[in-house]
Amino acid sequence: MAQATTTARRRTRRLNPIDAFLWLIRIVAVVVILVGLTNSLTSGRLSAQQWRDLMVFGVSQGSVYALIALGYTLVYGVLKFINFAHGEVFMSSTMIGFFAADALARSGMWNDQPIVSLFIVLIVCMLTSTLVAITLERVAYRPLRGSPRLVPLITSIGASFFLQYTFAGLFGVGTRSWPQVEILQGSWQFLGFRIVRTQAVVILAALAMMALLYVFVERTRTGRAMRAVAEDQETAALMGIDVNRTIVVVFGVGGAMAGVAGFLWGLAFQTVFFFTGFLPGIKAFTAAVLGGIGNIAGAMVGGISLGIFEQVGPSAVLAGLGVEGFNQLKDVVAFTALVLVLIFRPSGILGERLSEERA
Amino acid sequence: MSLTAAETTELLPAREVQLDRAVRVGLIGGLTAMFIVTSGMLETFDLRMIVDPILSLGYVTLMAAPFAVGYVAGKAPPVLEGYAAPSVGARNVQAGAIAGALTGAIYALYALIIHVLDFSSVFIKLTEQTKKIVTLDMGAGGVLILALVMAVSGAVGGAVHLLERRWKRAVLYSAFWVVMFGLLEVLVSQIAFVRRISAVKELLYGTDAGLTLIGAVIIGGLVFAAYYYLDGRVRAATRRAMALEGQQRRRFILISLGVAIVFLAVLPQILGPFLSEVLDLAGVFLLMALGLNIVVGFAGLLDLGYVAFFAVGAYTTAILTSPVSPKWSPELSFWTAIPFIILAAAAAGVMVGTPVLRLRGDYLAIVTLGFGEIARILFLSDALKPYFGGAQGMLLIPDIDIGPFTIDDSISFFYPIYAFVILFAYLSYALQDSRVGRAWMAMREDESVAEAMGVNIVAAKLWAFVIGAIFAAIGGALFAHKIGSVFPESFAILVSITVLVLIIVGGMGSVPGVTVGALALVALPELLREFAEFKFLFYGTLLIFMMLNRPEGFIPSRRRARELHLDEVEQDAWLAQAAEQDPAPAE
Numbered sequence: 001m002a003q004a005t006t007t008a009r010r011r012t013r014r015l016n017p018i019d020a021f022l023w024l025i026r027i028v029a030v031v032v033i034l035v036g037l038t039n040s041l042t043s044g045r046l047s048a049q050q051w052r053d054l055m056v057f058g059v060s061q062g063s064v065y066a067l068i069a070l071g072y073t074l075v076y077g078v079l080k081f082i083n084f085a086h087g088e089v090f091m092s093s094t095m096i097g098f099f100a101a102d103a104l105a106r107s108g109m110w111n112d113q114p115i116v117s118l119f120i121v122l123i124v125c126m127l128t129s130t131l132v133a134i135t136l137e138r139v140a141y142r143p144l145r146g147s148p149r150l151v152p153l154i155t156s157i158g159a160s161f162f163l164q165y166t167f168a169g170l171f172g173v174g175t176r177s178w179p180q181v182e183i184l185q186g187s188w189q190f191l192g193f194r195i196v197r198t199q200a201v202v203i204l205a206a207l208a209m210m211a212l213l214y215v216f217v218e219r220t221r222t223g224r225a226m227r228a229v230a231e232d233q234e235t236a237a238l239m240g241i242d243v244n245r246t247i248v249v250v251f252g253v254g255g256a257m258a259g260v261a262g263f264l265w266g267l268a269f270q271t272v273f274f275f276t277g278f279l280p281g282i283k284a285f286t287a288a289v290l291g292g293i294g295n296i297a298g299a300m301v302g303g304i305s306l307g308i309f310e311q312v313g314p315s316a317v318l319a320g321l322g323v324e325g326f327n328q329l330k331d332v333v334a335f336t337a338l339v340l341v342l343i344f345r346p347s348g349i350l351g352e353r354l355s356e357e358r359a
Numbered sequence: 360m361s362l363t364a365a366e367t368t369e370l371l372p373a374r375e376v377q378l379d380r381a382v383r384v385g386l387i388g389g390l391t392a393m394f395i396v397t398s399g400m401l402e403t404f405d406l407r408m409i410v411d412p413i414l415s416l417g418y419v420t421l422m423a424a425p426f427a428v429g430y431v432a433g434k435a436p437p438v439l440e441g442y443a444a445p446s447v448g449a450r451n452v453q454a455g456a457i458a459g460a461l462t463g464a465i466y467a468l469y470a471l472i473i474h475v476l477d478f479s480s481v482f483i484k485l486t487e488q489t490k491k492i493v494t495l496d497m498g499a500g501g502v503l504i505l506a507l508v509m510a511v512s513g514a515v516g517g518a519v520h521l522l523e524r525r526w527k528r529a530v531l532y533s534a535f536w537v538v539m540f541g542l543l544e545v546l547v548s549q550i551a552f553v554r555r556i557s558a559v560k561e562l563l564y565g566t567d568a569g570l571t572l573i574g575a576v577i578i579g580g581l582v583f584a585a586y587y588y589l590d591g592r593v594r595a596a597t598r599r600a601m602a603l604e605g606q607q608r609r610r611f612i613l614i615s616l617g618v619a620i621v622f623l624a625v626l627p628q629i630l631g632p633f634l635s636e637v638l639d640l641a642g643v644f645l646l647m648a649l650g651l652n653i654v655v656g657f658a659g660l661l662d663l664g665y666v667a668f669f670a671v672g673a674y675t676t677a678i679l680t681s682p683v684s685p686k687w688s689p690e691l692s693f694w695t696a697i698p699f700i701i702l703a704a705a706a707a708g709v710m711v712g713t714p715v716l717r718l719r720g721d722y723l724a725i726v727t728l729g730f731g732e733i734a735r736i737l738f739l740s741d742a743l744k745p746y747f748g749g750a751q752g753m754l755l756i757p758d759i760d761i762g763p764f765t766i767d768d769s770i771s772f773f774y775p776i777y778a779f780v781i782l783f784a785y786l787s788y789a790l791q792d793s794r795v796g797r798a799w800m801a802m803r804e805d806e807s808v809a810e811a812m813g814v815n816i817v818a819a820k821l822w823a824f825v826i827g828a829i830f831a832a833i834g835g836a837l838f839a840h841k842i843g844s845v846f847p848e849s850f851a852i853l854v855s856i857t858v859l860v861l862i863i864v865g866g867m868g869s870v871p872g873v874t875v876g877a878l879a880l881v882a883l884p885e886l887l888r889e890f891a892e893f894k895f896l897f898y899g900t901l902l903i904f905m906m907l908n909r910p911e912g913f914i915p916s917r918r919r920a921r922e923l924h925l926d927e928v929e930q931d932a933w934l935a936q937a938a939e940q941d942p943a944p945a946e
Contacts, residue, residue, distance in 0.1 A: 018713060018716060018817060021713055022713065022714065025714065080721075081721060082721045082724065082725065084724075099481055140903055140907070143907055144906065144907065147910065149721065150655075150659065150661055151906050151910050152906075153661060153721055153724060154661075154859070154863060154902060154906055155902065155903050155906040155907070157663075157856065157859070157902060158898075158899045158900070158901070158902025158903040158906065159899065159902075159903055160899070161856065161895050161896070161898060161899030161902070162896065162899030162900055162902075162903060163899075164895070164899075165893070165895045165896035165899060166394070166398070166896060168892070168896075169394075169397075169398030169399060169400070169484065169892075169893070169896060170394075170397055170398055170482055170484070171481065171482065171483065172483040172484070173892075174483075278852075282725065282728060282729070282732075285725050286725070286729070289722065289725070318742075323742045324741045324742045324744070326742070328736065328739070328740050328741060328742075329736065329737075329740060329742065331732060331733075331736055332732075332733050332736050332737065332740075335729035335730070335732055335733050336733065338725070338726065338729050339714055339726060339729065339730070342714065342715070342718060342722065342726060343714050346717070346718065
């Protein structure tokens, strides 16, 4: 024990210049953000209504990130590896969902029976992405279980590009556009917030899915098996849990959530092409880290905060600092948020839920 | 399989080729064939002739699917300790034929379906032309013919296992090189040497960029003879060269170095401007690959935003040397700019390295990816336009002067690029055996153990980032001078991924592997520009394939391979596999 403290002390002494540098970054970040915020809030460039619109937009965007982030968080929690191809799982559902929606729109059912057809498309989306996720696990990841950490990670990068360009090859590189939903046009007023209906649906659906997933993981037998496997695979296996099956379930559930995200993406943003999954995928991972990886509630919190940062951040901070063309820098804000979170609080907002030895 | 107690003391009966496995791979083959048709590969590849009037690349690709599954299906499972070795025979061919026939059947079904129904609004590549190719333009009869050929192709794939090893290698390689020569007509026609004796070229190649039948036979025969004759001899010669000692060894090294330098000196002159251009590009990627090899291969830090350092080098040299740099233009020469490029790269390396020092390996990948994107967006943004020119980029970057010579075309650029390649390769070797190199390897194998052994993890990580950054920045600077301008769009994430593919296919941590990987995977796609749309599909597949089958790369570093194939892991896998296939006999 005594020895441990001395090594720890020696280590802190050795790390000092690095710590000093990190503290410098922390201080600079805080100062920059405060200055930017006060400047833009006092300038009155945007009205209160516009700020609220940005917030709502951020929340709805963030809900989609949160749903995708669940896939990362679940898989990371169990296998301790980033499924880099998860963004493509999301993209696959939006793409196939488009064809279902398009077929329904052509047959006229999309407008005649909007609720039924939305439900059909949702099912198609969820099935597609679940199938893609499970296939990935079976073909690419399962044979690699137990190999050095970089190996499955690199495989998933390969899988990501394979899926992107497979979709480009099959369906072409052009952008496809989901049909509009008549009943979701227009907006609602809610506590002074003006919410476009599609955005409201996105937010509500995402919340509902999160709640469902939470109940699934915390209350059902399979959910308990998932938590047990996350904690310790070997012991779980000894306790009679089928580890392989549980891991398939994890990928399947993550895929289904990405399917819902793909569906909501189609409703809210409409356009989809083979590269659609890339940025949302990375941002969703960012969201998972932001909220605390391995933590389901964390994915929600992280996703929504990231959505808000990214929508509000450029106008709130960058505009206040007099940065030109601040709207181009949305992604910079998102990634900077990731770097800052990892510097300030590496375990995320709500903290990680990983077993000690592997963390 | 039930065994009596007496038999268990003897060898267990051989594990034979399994026919149900043939069915499984046959299904995969069928899906692959469908994918080749639907993704438009067939149509695009069909434009390119391999053997002039008879065989196009499209049909070669289509037939490669059943051949490959036939080969896999016909392959006997690995011989385990305690089992007899299986004897080859009709079973291999049979399994191959089953797999091939299944592939053919699925293909035929699919071909008929797309021939009758129209899916072109969903699968945009299912054009009329594709439908023609799929049926040999002969309707259902053509489909039947192709399906039969597929079955035969599968059987041939299985039959390959009947050949003795030496024959097998010779046959497979001669088929491979016939296809390669068929593809690389441009390589032969560009080489000045052959241009002078164009009779050879006319004998080998037809008018339509494919081999003639005679050409195919000649090349196939030559390659076959070479592999058959050289089998084992090359390795023996290398071993003899390696075993040399003292004076002889020094002389051998000097002579081979001399030959290599003379070869490199005359290479661009022989190849001509077009092929030199291709090699220059490969060289720039090779510089980056050598740098990333240090970060990923030696130190085990997965950096996915590596292109940012490349961009830093390119932009630094642009600012310092271009007369029209927007904010400030000192108009230095390339050589005086180099120290500043190195400084900028080192600073960038520290900037990226410090915040991620204490992160777990896989977080690192995402954060560096984020940094890469931040860099690209910043270079592109209006906010920094007064410094970096925004989307318009930076222009008029001057040529490089070496004494009285001006390096201004692709042939002369070959020399500085490859001079740096040699320098960096040498540095990589030197670093590998240095103190920090050993720290990297220890860190790669186990960070906590390395730290406990007194390795300074912080310093080792920062050095890896800084040195990797410097290599990439020099590559970026050379690239900028060669192109004469810098645009933010040259620094997309795809470049980082490409470099990653290069070092993984070649062999992480292995300098010769990385070199061969870069030359093959950058130069080949450049020569086959017409298939560019499938480049990243190919890269992605290659990454997965390599990780599943050969994570140490084609030319591995010995230490890295040992890490990836730990004996213990293999032992466990052996036990598991044996238990799965033969439930243990009594006792």
